[in-house]
Amino acid sequence: MSNSKTSLAAPSVISDFKEITKMRLALSVVFSSLAGYLLGVDTVNYKTLVLLALGGYFMVGASNAFNQIIEKDLDALMNRTKTRPIPSGRMSVTTAFIIACIFTLLGIIILYAINKQTAMFGAISIFLYTCVYTPLKTKTPLAVFVGAIPGAIPFMLGWVAATDDFGIEPGTLFALQFFWQFPHFWAIGWFLYEDYKKGGFYMLPTGKQDKGTAVQTIMYTIWTILVSIIPVFGFTGELKLSIVSAVVVFLLGLWMLYYAFRLFKIMSEKAARQLMIVSVSYISLMQIVYVIDKFIR
Incomplete structure (x- = not known):
């Protein structure tokens, strides 16, 4: 009997650890920072690549663990989050806090080993x-603007890790991922509107699932598309993009824009969910096109 108990406990400890650090989200952030690194580097240093992946993972994991400690009471109110490790009682706040602190230290130390600016x-x-961002979420929809800053750092962080320099190139990568986050976040805020309401979160720019929110989603998608093709014009220093790749990136942007317009037209949670899925595919594919373009140019 004790054996079966132990075998049940082990997977749940692992899955709780994955959930408190939001492993899937953390891995997508690591993907962004590695793409930024490959764009900025002349010759790939695999040691730096591994350090960046680890440091980035610890950084996101720490942020998510702190976030879940702060929001534990609100998480308990929402269907989406009530089974998380802390509100469900599977993990104590102390354990989560220790994980968050260790992750913060490891993240900053590892990134510092690359260079000071990255750390x-x-x-x-x-x-x-x-x-x-976390405290503002229950106060104002402007929280999304604040949250978009740390959300946009990873793509830029990769370039800084590669060059130890902050200039127009990482600034452009930052702007691209910054603008992208609004349609992405607002799509999530739309289809989880009722659930967010239970926790007192109003993530949509107007606070409602209305035309105003849909229009702003379209506008920020257009900003994302415009920033994504800027490197083709040669204004962005070492960050370059060939005409063929710019066309591909532009078409990817139009694909996302189509779903943003669809949300405006249909105004349904299903349309918002589709936009969210497309936005995730867009950001990864766009980064892959940028990296491939650099190495075949």
């Missing part, structure tokens, strides 16, 4: 996500 941006992102 600094990593620390800024944890601070903004935990101390500014």
Whole structure:
């Protein structure tokens, strides 16, 4: 009997650990920072690549663990989050806090081993996500603007890790991922509107599932598309894009824009969910096109 208990406990400990650090989200962030690194580097240093992946993972994991500690009472109110480790009682706040602190230290130390600027941006992102974005979520829809800053850092962080320099190139990568987050977040805020309401979160720019929110989603999708093709014009220093790749990136943007218009037209939770799925595919495919373009140019 004790054997079966142990075998049941082990997977749940692992799955709780994955959930408190939001492993899937963390891995997508690591993907962004590695793409940024490959764009910025002349010759790939695999040690730096591994350090960046680990540091990035710890950074996001720490932010998510702190976030779940702060929001534990609100998470308990929402269907989407009530089974998380802390509100469900499977993990104590103390355990989560220890994980978050260890992850913060490891993340910053590992990023510092790459260079000081990378560690600094990593620390800024944890601070903004935990101390500014998380408390603002129940106060104002403007929280999404604040949350988009740490969310946009990883793509840029990769370039800074590669070059130890912050200029127009990482600035462009930051702007691209910054604008992208609004249609992405608002699509999530739309189809989880009722659930978010239970926790007192109003994530949509107008606070409602209305035309105003849909119009702003379209506008920010257009901004994302415009920023994504800027490197083809040669204004962005070492960050370049060939005409063929710019066309591909532009078409990917139109694909996302189609779903943003669809949300405006249909105004349904299903349309919002589709936009969210397309937005996730868009950001990964766009980064892959940028990286491939650099290495075949």
